[in-house]
Amino acid sequence: MVLGVSFVDQLSTALVIGVITGGVYALVALGLVLVYKASGVFNFAQAEFGTVAVYAAYAALEFAGLPYGIALLVGVSAGVAMGLATERLIIRPLFDAPRVTLLVATAGVALLVIGVQFWRANDPALRVLAPISNELERVRVFGISVSDQRIVILLVLAATAAGLALFFRSPGGLAVLAASQEPTAAELVGVSVRRVSSLTWGVAALLGSLAGLLSAPISNFSPGFLTAGASGALIPGFTGAVIGGMTSMPGAVVGGLLVGIVESLGGLNALEGIPGARSLLVFASLLVVLLVRPQGLLGRAAA
Amino acid sequence: MSAVDDPTAGHPAPGSEPDGSGLPVEAAPIDAETAAAVRAAAPRPDRFRPAAAGWIGRGVVWAALAWVVLCLPGNIASPVSLSATEARGASEAVVFAIIGLSLNVLIGYAGQISLGHQAFVGIGAFTSAFVVTELGQEFWLGVIVAALVGALQALLLGGVALRVTGLYFALITLSYGVMVQQSLFNVESLTGGVAGRDAPLPTGVSSAYGYYYVCLGLLALVLWLDWRLTRTKAGRALLAVRENPRVAATLGIDIRGYTVLAFMVSGFFAGIGGALFAHRDGFVVAEPFTFQLALIFIIMTVVGGLRSRSGVVLGSAFFALMGDGILLKLLRLEGFFENVVKLPSEFVPLVLGPLLLLLTLTLYPGGIGQQVAPVRGWLLGGRFDRHAGAVKEVQVTDVRA
Numbered sequence: 001m002v003l004g005v006s007f008v009d010q011l012s013t014a015l016v017i018g019v020i021t022g023g024v025y026a027l028v029a030l031g032l033v034l035v036y037k038a039s040g041v042f043n044f045a046q047a048e049f050g051t052v053a054v055y056a057a058y059a060a061l062e063f064a065g066l067p068y069g070i071a072l073l074v075g076v077s078a079g080v081a082m083g084l085a086t087e088r089l090i091i092r093p094l095f096d097a098p099r100v101t102l103l104v105a106t107a108g109v110a111l112l113v114i115g116v117q118f119w120r121a122n123d124p125a126l127r128v129l130a131p132i133s134n135e136l137e138r139v140r141v142f143g144i145s146v147s148d149q150r151i152v153i154l155l156v157l158a159a160t161a162a163g164l165a166l167f168f169r170s171p172g173g174l175a176v177l178a179a180s181q182e183p184t185a186a187e188l189v190g191v192s193v194r195r196v197s198s199l200t201w202g203v204a205a206l207l208g209s210l211a212g213l214l215s216a217p218i219s220n221f222s223p224g225f226l227t228a229g230a231s232g233a234l235i236p237g238f239t240g241a242v243i244g245g246m247t248s249m250p251g252a253v254v255g256g257l258l259v260g261i262v263e264s265l266g267g268l269n270a271l272e273g274i275p276g277a278r279s280l281l282v283f284a285s286l287l288v289v290l291l292v293r294p295q296g297l298l299g300r301a302a303a
Numbered sequence: 304m305s306a307v308d309d310p311t312a313g314h315p316a317p318g319s320e321p322d323g324s325g326l327p328v329e330a331a332p333i334d335a336e337t338a339a340a341v342r343a344a345a346p347r348p349d350r351f352r353p354a355a356a357g358w359i360g361r362g363v364v365w366a367a368l369a370w371v372v373l374c375l376p377g378n379i380a381s382p383v384s385l386s387a388t389e390a391r392g393a394s395e396a397v398v399f400a401i402i403g404l405s406l407n408v409l410i411g412y413a414g415q416i417s418l419g420h421q422a423f424v425g426i427g428a429f430t431s432a433f434v435v436t437e438l439g440q441e442f443w444l445g446v447i448v449a450a451l452v453g454a455l456q457a458l459l460l461g462g463v464a465l466r467v468t469g470l471y472f473a474l475i476t477l478s479y480g481v482m483v484q485q486s487l488f489n490v491e492s493l494t495g496g497v498a499g500r501d502a503p504l505p506t507g508v509s510s511a512y513g514y515y516y517v518c519l520g521l522l523a524l525v526l527w528l529d530w531r532l533t534r535t536k537a538g539r540a541l542l543a544v545r546e547n548p549r550v551a552a553t554l555g556i557d558i559r560g561y562t563v564l565a566f567m568v569s570g571f572f573a574g575i576g577g578a579l580f581a582h583r584d585g586f587v588v589a590e591p592f593t594f595q596l597a598l599i600f601i602i603m604t605v606v607g608g609l610r611s612r613s614g615v616v617l618g619s620a621f622f623a624l625m626g627d628g629i630l631l632k633l634l635r636l637e638g639f640f641e642n643v644v645k646l647p648s649e650f651v652p653l654v655l656g657p658l659l660l661l662l663t664l665t666l667y668p669g670g671i672g673q674q675v676a677p678v679r680g681w682l683l684g685g686r687f688d689r690h691a692g693a694v695k696e697v698q699v700t701d702v703r704a
Binding site for chain 1: 410416463464466467469470471473474475477478479481482484485486487489490593594595598599601602605606609650653654656657658660661664665668
């Protein structure tokens with residue numbers, strides 16, 4: 001950031017940058033909340049659905065020479081296929097296992113996928129996926145130019161959040177909730193718990209794929225880029241989901257955007273001398289939210 | 304560990320429904336202590352006593368195990384000669400075992416997950432390095448201070464954060480770990496910044512071989528403390544808290560207090576592990592203490608098998624040796640992966656580790672502890688029971704979300 005800019009200017013800049021980066025976090029957070037609502041699992045493989053989609057789309061684009069739209073479709077299908085496979089091979093056999101086992105299992109899936117990516121695609125390590133449109137300065141907000149890609153992310157985010165919030169009020173969404181709260185009773189009233197489980201993991205993987213495919217073109221990508229590293233969105237996504245309440249779709253969006261804003265506030269000049277000010281601020285805000293409102297900002301308190 | 308086998312454990316007063324035979328009902332609620340005492344007498348001689356040949360067989364296996372642990376890494380009475388790198392790998396396996404036991408206290412006994420354990424280990428490493436190089440103190444003092452600092456930060460973090468439990472607590476530790484890694488580890492005056500800090504071998508220990516035995520001694524200490532913990536009032540209270548917090552609370556157990564205590568013990572062990580980690584390498588930098596390391600710590604503990612000391616030690620050691628590629632070298636498997644599967648050896652741990660993890664979890668929910676339970680029972684003088692150690696308590700929610 002430029003030195004000598006007034007504090008208010010810096011704040012507004014941080015706000016814009018925060019919302020832009022928070023959009024990806026919120027997309028990841030939506031997928032996390034969906035799986036948590038449906039299976040009670042903290043899904044550490046959520047970001048890997050995205051990287052699988054990105055690598056598949058990249059391969060379709062660069063090696064098979066398919067058009068961009070088709071390549072994105074290939075990416076999304078690969079991500080969803082991985083989500084369904086994870087559900088079938090890992091989650092379903094562990095249906096009765098303790099939550100910690102499931103958490104470790106999804107972390108294992110993530111590490112396996114990252115491992116395979118390192119093995120097959122580490123040369124060159126950094127790759128670039130073309131953006132949807134090359135327009136880098138569609139609008140300027142508070143002097144920050146916002147690219148088309150960023151706008152698309154925010155639009156997709158709004159659409160999916162609204163869609164999911166509506167879905168959980170529909171009969172299908174209620175079936176998902178029923179299956180997670182009382183699997184046996186849900187079966188008795190005719191809800192197929194297995195199908196519901198496949199459905200939620202498929203949709204979650206779709207959300208993860210969108211997060212990956214839309215955020216990868218912003219800079220370059222490398223194996224496991226969405227889980228860790230500079231552009232990692234998994235940990236901020238988790239933080240956002242928990243801040244938002246872990247069971248609320250709008251909460252996930254608000255939480256994700258908030259984490260983005262808090263992170264970019266860490267880049268203020270006033271905090272320059274403190275190493276890791278971003279993560280310090282994120283940790284502090286997570287702690288405050290959970291201690292003051294353990295059910296999260298938009299979550300409902302357990303009875 | 305013990306009360307679970309007693310079907311009445313979760314319900315304090317089921318003894319009030321006798322079958323009308325007029326038998327006294329006082330025998331029904333077997334408390335954890337009695338169950339533990341019964342279990343302590345596990346190799347019951349009245350039931351099964353191995354023949355002389357059986358004892359010889361067990362003795363041979365015991366001797367082989369002792370040789371692998373005590374002699375092989377130090378090149379004592381050993382047909383193969385291990386390099387210093389391999390001895391350092393063996394030390395790392397022992398250090399990981401200590402870290403695994405540290406997590407086992409928290410996850411296995413208290414039922415809470417820490418996703419920021421890399422920070423605990425890292426702080427232990429930097430503390431010990433600071434005490435030794437900046438303050439000019441002895442290695443032993445460094446280890447003690449590191450362990451105490453580990454317990455102290457667990458007290459501070461747990462005192463604040465353990466008002467929430469389960470996955471929420473896990474998230475706080477995750478965020479704490481990232482914060483410590485990016486913020487605290489970059490404070491120049493404490494950690495030496497990017498350059499890191501020197502952490503020399505202890506005085507009187509001249510080689511990687513000698514250092515292995517230092518680590519082994521501390522692992523023995525940690526195992527002993529862990530064993531004592533499970534056999535005391537605190538250990539039984541934790542068991543009750545994990546199995547059923549409400550019942551525990553009605554029995555007057557301070558749930559939060561004991562959970563914080565378990566977190567402190569975990570931090571204490573992690574501090575020891577961190578100090579050993581630092582002095583093994585000779586220096587300590589912030590770079591390895593990433594979130595991935597925390598994931599690997601959790602994975603090795605769960606794969607090892609929660610609440611199974613032998614399982615956790617084996618699992619942790621396995622993941623340490625696997626990550627170093629030393630296991631493949633020892634088993635002469637490098638060529639197989641290079642040529643047959645076309646998997647370059649540097650990627651073997653990355654791909655094979657998680658794969659083994661997933662297979663273990665889906666096929667053996669009790670982890671390595673379950674897999675080795677028959678052998679363990681046999682070594683302790685019992686029959687070779689293929690079904691020993693099968694997890695009966697999977698239904699119990701390990702972590703309250």
